[in-house]
Amino acid sequence: MEELCVYVPTFHRHRILKKCLHSIIAECKRCEYEMKIYVSNSDKDDFETKQAVMEMQEEYPIVYSENDINLGIDGNMRKGFEIQGIHYCLMLGDDDALCVGALDTIRNICSKEREFAFALLNVADDSHAGTVPNPQGEENVVYTDAVECFKDNYDKMPYGTILCNLKYASMISEAEKDRFMGTYHLYSGILWDMALKCSRVVRIAKPVVLKHAYDKTYREYLKDVLHRGIVEWYDLLAEEYQIWAQPAKMLWVMKCFREGDESDKRELLEKYPLISYLSR
Numbered sequence: 001m002e003e004l005c006v007y008v009p010t011f012h013r014h015r016i017l018k019k020c021l022h023s024i025i026a027e028c029k030r031c032e033y034e035m036k037i038y039v040s041n042s043d044k045d046d047f048e049t050k051q052a053v054m055e056m057q058e059e060y061p062i063v064y065s066e067n068d069i070n071l072g073i074d075g076n077m078r079k080g081f082e083i084q085g086i087h088y089c090l091m092l093g094d095d096d097a098l099c100v101g102a103l104d105t106i107r108n109i110c111s112k113e114r115e116f117a118f119a120l121l122n123v124a125d126d127s128h129a130g131t132v133p134n135p136q137g138e139e140n141v142v143y144t145d146a147v148e149c150f151k152d153n154y155d156k157m158p159y160g161t162i163l164c165n166l167k168y169a170s171m172i173s174e175a176e177k178d179r180f181m182g183t184y185h186l187y188s189g190i191l192w193d194m195a196l197k198c199s200r201v202v203r204i205a206k207p208v209v210l211k212h213a214y215d216k217t218y219r220e221y222l223k224d225v226l227h228r229g230i231v232e233w234y235d236l237l238a239e240e241y242q243i244w245a246q247p248a249k250m251l252w253v254m255k256c257f258r259e260g261d262e263s264d265k266r267e268l269l270e271k272y273p274l275i276s277y278l279s280r
Contacts (some may be wrong), residue, residue, distance in 0.1 A: 002035070002036070002085060002086050002087065003035075003086075003087050003110055003111070004035050004086070004087065004088050004089075004090065004106065004107065004110055005035055005036040005037070005038060005083060005086045005088075005089050006024055006035065006036070006037045006038065006089070006091075006092060007038045007040070007080035007083065007089050007090070007091050007092070008020060008021070008037070008038065008039050008040070008091075008092050008093075008094050009039075009040045009042065009073065009076035009077055009079070009093075009094065009160070010039060010040070010041050010042070010049060010076075010094040011041065011042040011046070011070065012043060012046055012048075013049070013094050013095065014046070014048045014049040014051075014052040015052075016094055016095045017039070017049060017053075017094040018052050018056065019097060020092060020094050020095065020096055020097055021037065021039070021053075021056055021062065022056075023097040023098040023210075024037055024092075024098055025037075025056070025059060025060045026098075027098050027100070027103040028060065028103065030100070030103070031103045031104060031107070033107065034061075036061070036063055036086070037060070037061075037062045037063065038062075038063045038065070038080070038083065039062055039063070039065070040065050040066075040067065040076050040079050040080070041064070041065070041066045041067065042067045042069075042070045042071050042072070042075070042076045043066070043067070043070060044066040044067065044068055046066075050064070050066070065079075072182075073160070073184055073186075074180065074181050074182060074183065074184060074185075074187075075181070075186075077091065077160055077186055077187040078177060078186055078187070078190075080187075081164065081166065081169040081170075081172070081177070081187075081190055082169075082170075083166060086166055087110070087165070087166065087167065088106075088110050088163060088164065088165055088166065089163070089164045089166050089169075090106060090162075090163050090164075091161065091162050091163075091164055091187065092160070092161055092209070093158075093159055093160040093161055096161055096209050097209065097210045098208065098209060098210070099123075099124045099207045099208060099209065099210055101206070101207075102207070102208040102209065105204060105206045105207075106163060109140065109163070109202060109204060110163075113140075113142070113202055114200065115165065115167075115198065115200060116142075116165060116198065116201055116202045117146075117164075117165055117168045117191065117194040117195045117197070117198035117199075117200060118162055118164045118165060118191045118194060118201060118202075119162070119163040119201070119202040119203070119204050120153055120156055120157065120162070120202070120203045120204060121158065121161055121162065121163060121204055121208040121209050122203075122204050122205060122206060122207050122208060123158070123207055123208065123209045123210065124207035124210055124211060125210070125211050138205050139205055140202055140203065140204055140205050141202070141203040141205075142200065142201075142202050142203075143200065143201045143202075143203070144199055144200055145199060146192070146195035146196050146198075146199050146201065146240070146241075147240055147241060147243075149195060149201045150192060150195075150241050150244055150245075151244045153201075153203065154241075154244060154245070154248050155248065155252075156203075157188050157191075158209070160187055161209055162187065162188075162191060163204075164191065164194075165194070165198070168194040168197055168198050169190060169194060171194070171197050172190055172193050172194060172197075176190075177189075177190055179236050180233065180236055182229070182232075183229040183230070183232050183236065184224075184225045184229040184230070184233075185229060185230060185233045188233070189233060189236060189237065192237060192238065192241060193238060196238060196240060223264075226256050227264070227267070227268065230252060231249055231252065231253060234246070234248060234249035234252070235249070250272075250274070253268060253272050253275065254275065256268060257269075257275050
């Protein structure tokens with residue numbers, strides 16, 4: 001079994017995908033470490049992305065696949081959990097980029113830590129100079145209780161950016177995975193299910209991914225992500241997490257209410273009348 005791979009789902013974003021892949025390849029060359037890079041394109045007719053990857057395949061071996069239909073972010077992320085013959089999978093958004101030294105950090109934790117379900121990645125700012133502080137200190141934080149980890153980190157997962165143990169991912173049934181489809185956060189739901197089976201999660205202290213490396217391009221469905229997808233995701237989490245998931249959901253709804261326009265506020269008030277009491 002190979003130790004590590006990288007999986008990048010994409011859809012019509014060949015320019016930023018190239019930057020993401022360049023950062024991965026640069027790290028592999030710097031470390032003199034060869035690993036598989038998987039790219040999954042959710043549009044088989046996206047010639048620009050295919051061409052961009054083919055050009056980069058001349059520099060570094062990349063496993064490229066195309067979906068016959070657009071699986072959406074949930075379906076495309078799900079494919080990363082089903083890669084065979086790999087122990088750990090570094091899942092990146094196509095608008096992510098690795099920091100210098102990221103691969104050293106990842107390989108170190110894979111080889112030296114005991115089995116863990118997943119690792120939360122720390123990030124650096126765009127200059128590589130600063131990091132987002134680890135609230136627990138400068139050392140890696142190891143959780144041995146999934147619910148305790150959720151309490152501390154339910155809002156810390158970057159969109160689709162995680163280090164995942166595929167051994168534990170394979171223990172999650174198809175039906176369990178399916179329940180998160182359409183929330184835009186299927187990957188995160190699967191990870192928390194995995195944590196219940198392994199009970200060991202690591203929060204990495206050193207930076208791995210650049211924060212806000214590139215402009216986000218999913219604004220056209222952002223409202224659906226914020227007002228429906230994330231809220232439903234909280235409700236679909238395993239029963240063990242619900243003691244913290246429901247308060248977290250209401251905090252999220254209140255955030256959407258405070259930051260929304262008048263139309264958003266009316267819509268949220270209709271769905272969650274409790275807002276009128278909480279916002280007094």
